[in-house]
Amino acid sequence: MGKNLPEQYRHPYTFDKKYKKSAVYFSMEFAIDQSLKIYSGGLGFLAGSHMRSAYDLKQNLIGIGILWKKGYYDQFLREDHSMGALFREKNYSFLEDTNIRFTIKIDNHDVWVKAYFLKPETFGTVPMFFLSTDLPENDYLAKSTTFRLYDSNPSAKVAQTMVLGLGGAKLLDALDYEPDIYHLNEAHAVSSVFHLYNKYKSVEKIKEKMVFTTHTPEEAGNEKHDIHFLENLSFFDGIPLETVREITGIQDNTFNHSLVALRLSHKANGVSKLHGEVSRDMWKAFSGICPITHITNAQNKKYWVDPWLDEAHTAKDREKLIARKKRLKEKLFEVVADQTGKLFDPNILTIVWARRFAEYKRPDLITRDFEKFKSLMNNSERPIQIIFAGKPYPTDYGAIQNFDNLMHISKDFKNMAVLIGHELKLSRQLKKGADIWLNNPRVTREASGTSGVTAAMNGALNFSTNDGWVREFKELNKTQNSFVLPIVDHTIPTHEQDRMDLENIHETLEKEILPLYYDKPKKWWDLVETSMKQIVPFFDSSRMADEYYSKMYN
Template sequence: MKHIQPFQVFPIIPEPLSFLDTLSRNLWWSWQNDAKELYKRIDPKLWEKSEQNPIVFLTNTPKERLEELAVDGSFLAHQKRIRDNFVISVLQKLDKPDSPFQHNDNIAYFSMEFGIHECIPLFAGGLGVLAGDHLKAASDLMLPMTGVGLLYKHGYFRQFLSQDGMQQEEYPETDLYKIPVEKALDLSGKSLYVTVNGPNGNIRARVWKLSIGRIPLYLLDTNLPDNPPEIRDITANLYPANQNKRLAQEVLLGIGGMRALAGMGIFPSVVHLNEGHSTFAGIERIAQIISKHNVDYKTALEIVPRSTVFTTHTPVIAGHDVFPAEIVKPYLESYKEELETSEKEILSLGKPAWKDSEGQFSMFILGLRMAQYCNGVSELHGSVARKMWSHVWPGKPVDEIPISHITNGVHVPSWISYEISLLLDRYLGTGWNKHPWDPAIMNRIDGIYDEELWHVHEMNRTRLIRKCRELMIKQYEKRNTPKMIMNDVESVLDQDALTIVFARRFATYKRSHLLFMDPERLESILTSKTHPVQIIFAGKAHPKDQEGKDLIKFVIRFAQKPELRHHLIFLENYDINTARILVQGADVWLNTPRRPFEACGTSGMKAAINGGLNVGILDGWWCEGYSEERGWRIGKGEEYFDSEYQDNVESQALYNVLTDEVIPCFYDKKSNNYSQVWLSKMKESMKMAMQNFCSHVMVSNYTKHCYVSSAENNRNLLLNSAAEARAHSLQRERLRSLWKLIRIEPPKRKDQGPFRVGDTVNVSTEVFLGEIIPEEVDVQVYYGRIHSVDSVTDGKSEGMIVEENLGNGCYIYSCAITCSDTGRFGLTARVIPKGDDWIKNTQDFLTWA
């Protein structure tokens, strides 16, 4: 059938309850416990049956029930309380006199996926959930942010398991009428569409709007009746395996996303690229700046990177998209004229720096060349990323590679249990969740009575076990399981046993197999009569990852042993709802990645804010979060060359931690029905996670270290017809033409030593700058402990000054460095350009003695 005209019929909602419909259209409700309780109050069973989707829920609520509530004073008072909060939190005009942003500033946050709530299927895993938490925190903090993503027809897959434990995938179609999207409008008030050039004709997409509190999230959708099937299919699935389709998605996200913003009159002062998928946005932004501000390509190249933030989320090289340059060319064809530059010049922006990279186009490299502010997502990951990408800056010390870190955080109101939240309201005050990083507030957790905290935690664990039983019954019913086994399934898990959760993506480096390397020892741990333990597994493997699927299959088969059926289970279709229940009810959150491949990991943070204790490898965020007062570590952060040996060592370390420390601590109940040491660790874990690893802290760090300076750069560089940017461009061209002539002699020490702590070492060197003048460069002594004959560690630099002008572009530079520590040190000298970080980190502008 063709030319079908869609329309939607909404339920009649009595006028006194009209706010219920307004509330359902903004996902602000998803992180407001009071709002969710309001819907639940109408009909708790229907609320659960509707999968906590208020649009579906209101559609199915009987008219008589709504009319009854329309005259219920208690319900209307509850609704008014939420409406008043909604007005203040969402609708009230931004007017923060202390805001570092100006009224027209806007931060555009691009991501391939957004995990806001389980009823919005726009996410695959941690990257998307992190992006969703980012937008929620930005709304809470009243930042001028706009999200940009894609609207998927099928989204990521739903997982179900065959009888033998093999993962199967299904892709249910997203029903747009069950999610609160509305058509985005252009400046004339018409539905907004964008067009991007493709290899087989134009790619046309409709733009939708999703409201996340104060933050609008714009989503591009190619599933239009007028598009040919291959174009409609571009936004069919998240992360398609087909390389051409994946490239088309990333072009649409980056280029189409920027055009969608322009169509609404939004020209962001800051662009934040969440992973490399969206980095084509930088090329389109260059074109927009050229057109809007009448500058040339090289001048625009000075503006865009200085106001762009690029976050990388994985140290796994396969996680970074690289495409053949030949299939990228058609998408960039039109830019030759728009940018007035060559195809080769444009493609060079994404040309990898590694050997044998001819003919390749790297989205990560494009991101690096489009952003002054680059960061990993934990302290360790920042270090790993600097080593991983050091080849892009040959000759630069690894410690100076311009990739910093901002550790991820989780949105506390979205993940904390209702019961824990109510408990904290009583002890911390009702506004605590607006300032979870404040130690003056969080330290009040110490004053919570142990009995109360333990009682609430047991309620959460009980709910977890009840939900697990419900999910297991559904799983086994679909497989037509014999009644005898179904009877067992209905009573899996024990209300009082130590409950360990391992829930995450089933990739090999996550090492779910570590627990099973000594099956007999694991069985003895699980089936102890005095100190029983139970483990809940959940997670998806990528559809193309056979090794990951085999790991799931192994867990399923192990769990099918009759003696273990009550102690070890695997939950299908791990999603936000399942994750929420798991993190709220777990006693222990287990994480066993192969260091250093876990960039951050945020699920353990979510467990911690609910009082769960982490047991994990010192990788990702746990390197920063761990202390013996709040959890346990597996190993001491060692890294190995032999992965098989590493697995053997760390699996034994895991068993030892469980049997020698975790289990005895949990069951050390003495006269109480809880362990006081365990309760103490729970409180420390909660304080640690909320103060240091909440998304409000994360977004505040992005604001402080990236967004404010990016917005200032954007404003300043565009002032006076982009005068400053034009000056940067001219200076760069001058340095590029003259830099290769620079020579610097090995530095000479005026004092030969020996030296003692506190002594100074006077150093000088002769530098030939040619036509470059001293005001254009920094000459530095670089020194540190000798690591090998040609490198130093923990290097430091000390600026040198001109001591003598020898004429003809030759200068003597000198300085003195202080001996602050004992040991064997080495020094050399170098020349770098003067200026901001973007010019200082230019690949070719570095000359060593």
């Protein structure tokens, strides 16, 4: 087996000696550039930052993902302003067809897979390969496997994970490349272990190579399938079921993908300190799992930060910092005006809630006590503007209803906007234009949640429940750098948690945030500068990419 990648796919640099060990990072989604629409949300944003920082640090890492022909979906508004999801074919002239073709078995049929290559120079990432089943040799069912990210049909979704896992492992063979480490970002690619078992006939050899990152603090969020259903789909790469049970330790008929990844890796990690604790607690009753550490998520500052704002901050030029932040707000408000016909004022405190719409993230929490919300929105002495954005999963009708409801509420307020098209470009604009970055998941439910990291890099203050990465940011220094809500007991009924968190949100806004912004501008900007200073270096993804080598690969 060759140890080096073929010439045309090699890294354009000499490896830093700390990062010589070869690793391959498997992820279902990567958010690398606005033009490459193969991601849905946080998992992809994180993976994209990792690939950029690995390149910046000269690491011996490559990425493997899937080329989603129709992406996640394009978000649009119907005639009545309710949300629509459009699945449209995408084309990318900057990806190279490698002419590598091979088959994997799905549902006992040979499915052809081809690989595209993203050159490191294109977006400043490590070398990356994207797999597709969109070939003339395949029938429509096989072709459509790589059309939509996270297909809602269970068989189709499992087939997608097989393209990533079995297909990704087979691609490495086709490249004659034998990496030291297989890194699974979430359990989607766990089928790769069966390809490796067929290759090495040794569980020990698999464990030696495998590391696993879990992002899901909820037991229910870890995918499970009936073992016979998976066997019928050829998930086990032709390995007889009794051998599969020996390899995985699954004795009943429920195949838990994360559990198998934990059993067949030599090391795993949660994505924040709290999430590491939650994960160890969650899996402690299961036998044979590997040690679980934590590596807190981070984002690539070089990509996310506004360079002029950062320059003013570094030069300690407050006047310039304030002027640039105002300009960034104006630029965001052009998007607001274009999408909604509302004119926002850059001198008014602007709150942004923008991330994937999911029930536990409670997008609409601030509006639930409607009388209080109304008085907040109609306060002319200390006015606010609020912007919501995010893409619900296209068949999560509860989340879509939540989006539609916020859109409906916004019709009555000239200072409330709901934006569509929350992808990399809009995400950057929102972070640069926000004064307050609102994040209110139920505590312990957010593994890490890093949208606030890049908001802080761009001079927005975090206003959050005490979950995920914010807990560490808050504890990093003894000085205040954000507004973090008191923790409510997460064992009480959720409606009670929601009520208490909502009361705390209104109280913090009325008693701390609004008076600080309007009455003590000097102290406001002191806080902004503290937040900008303390977010780096710890929450820049070069620290994270370095820790993956020191804690997981080496």
